[in-house]
Amino acid sequence: MTVGRDDLSKAETVTIAAIEDGVPLLVEAREIVAEFQSMVRKKALADLEPWLAQTRSSLVNSFANGIIKDKAAVRAAITSPWSNGQTEGQITKLKLVKRQMYGRGKLNLLQARVIGAS
Numbered sequence: 001m002t003v004g005r006d007d008l009s010k011a012e013t014v015t016i017a018a019i020e021d022g023v024p025l026l027v028e029a030r031e032i033v034a035e036f037q038s039m040v041r042k043k044a045l046a047d048l049e050p051w052l053a054q055t056r057s058s059l060v061n062s063f064a065n066g067i068i069k070d071k072a073a074v075r076a077a078i079t080s081p082w083s084n085g086q087t088e089g090q091i092t093k094l095k096l097v098k099r100q101m102y103g104r105g106k107l108n109l110l111q112a113r114v115i116g117a118s
Contacts (some may be wrong), residue, residue, distance in 0.1 A: 002033060029059040045078045 008016065020027050032055055039047045048071075057065035067074050097113050 002037065022035070025059050032060050040078055045075060045080055048078065057070055 009081055035051055055061055094114060
């Protein structure tokens with residue numbers, strides 16, 4: 001749904017074409033998702049309301065309902081130059097290491113795994 005068509009192999013392109021022929025609603029959903037990605041990347045807040053109206057009868061309606069519930073945060077994400085992506089990535093990495101060690105260590109071992117043993 002989100003990978004550019006130019007980045008697909010020939011086999012993947014054929015598979016996707018066969019799936020989309022069988023389920024035409026997927027084509028519409030893919031286009032709607034691509035429009036949302038473009039809107040966020042271009043920081044085009046004016047496109048949010050028309051996009052939400054377009055999603056009402058599509059397969060991504062539940063995603064759009066989530067955006068409607070927290071519209072203020074989505075507006076801020078589109079217009080703000082700041083991102084917490086780096087922070088979220090570090091937290092995800094830390095949680096992964098912690099889960100891998102489940103039940104095997106205390107804080108000193110976790111610190112050694114995250115920061116590196118000296």
